[in-house]
Amino acid sequence: MQKEDLDFFRKWFLDYVDNFSSSDSFIQNNIKMKIEHTGKVCENILLLAKAEKIMGEGCRLAETIALFHDLGRFEQFMRYKTFKDSESENHALLGVKILKRKGILSPISRKERDLILKAVEYHNLMEIPECTENFKELFFYSKLIRDADKLDILRIVSESYKEGEKGRNPALELYLPDTAGCSESIITDILNKRMAKMGDVKNLNDVKLLRLSWIFDINFPATLAILKEHKYLSTIISSMPEAEEVHVIEKHLESCLNAAEIALNERKL
Ligand SMILES: [Fe+2]
Missing domain, CATH: 1.10.3210 (Hypothetical protein af1432)
Known part of the structure; x- marks a missing residue:
């Protein structure tokens, strides 16, 4: 070409x-x-x-x-x-x-x-x-x-959540309701280091978790470096309700991100 x-x-x-x-x-x-x-x-x-x-x-x-x-x-x-x-x-x-x-x-x-x-x-x-x-x-x-693609979707949603109510875009949130709680199967997928499935997404918390679960499908060290630099994950988590399960997911994702960084960099050597 x-x-x-x-x-x-x-x-x-x-x-x-x-x-x-x-x-x-x-x-x-x-x-x-x-x-x-x-x-x-x-x-x-x-x-x-x-x-x-x-x-x-x-x-x-x-x-x-x-x-x-x-x-x-x-x-x-x-x-x-x-x-x-x-x-x-x-x-x-x-x-x-x-x-x-x-x-x-x-x-x-x-x-x-x-x-x-x-x-x-x-x-x-x-x-x-x-x-x-x-x-x-x-x-x-x-x-x-x-x-x-994932990097930019995470940027878009992070920017929207930073703006709070004003930044809400129903199309970006797939017209999901802002109800309490989140899907058990999505939590299970994340704790088992798997990407969550769209079919399990029932509310706004679920779609946030689904996008967070994308870290299990990252292929390049540079992607992880950009993710970390812009703190997309913590911005998304900060927009979620204060709940024990959210806290557990946050800690789990942090350690997975660090492990993934080491693994991808080792693969590159
Ligand atoms: Fe697409």
Whole structure:
């Protein structure tokens, strides 16, 4: 992939999302949030790629994946007014469908095209399909986009919680009720060092815990360093009610984060 290809993709993306601007401020704010999210995920993926010593063409490939990873979000929000895939459709597959339908990736090689489409498709799965490990490049870029994406979602929600009531965005909170308590299965998953499942999310506390559980799917030391630097986890935890179980989770996540940092850095040596 050449620099001109990436320039074309960037321009196409901006023209495409322009079609979704709306006079309805709720829609407009959420579309704007996703455009900004895409920009930040592009920045994140480049940071992570460079930390992994990826250069030139590899960085262009990574940025293209980031640019298109949430392409389906725009049509999804316009059509269903929600970011909840289970109540609308899988936004990753929708993005792939749009890329194919519009033929955007036709200027680049088949190999790059397939890799981009698969990495977009895999970015929101619970885990990267096992067989992908046999395809080293795809596995690597899938891990990159998943980390870059999670980092920015954690930034968005942390910023929103810092603003308190004023920063609340029902679409970001998936229209969940702010009720007491949290799901037992989510607590169990976290204590067993597993990512929580969207199907178990019933209220706002649950979605906060689900996003915290993403630390069990972090692939690169640079991701952990950024997480720590910005204190996203403690910001999210601070927005939760004072409860013994929240305190237990906080201590557990802190020690898991430290252990993960050591493990990832050792793997790198
Ligand atoms: Fe996404």
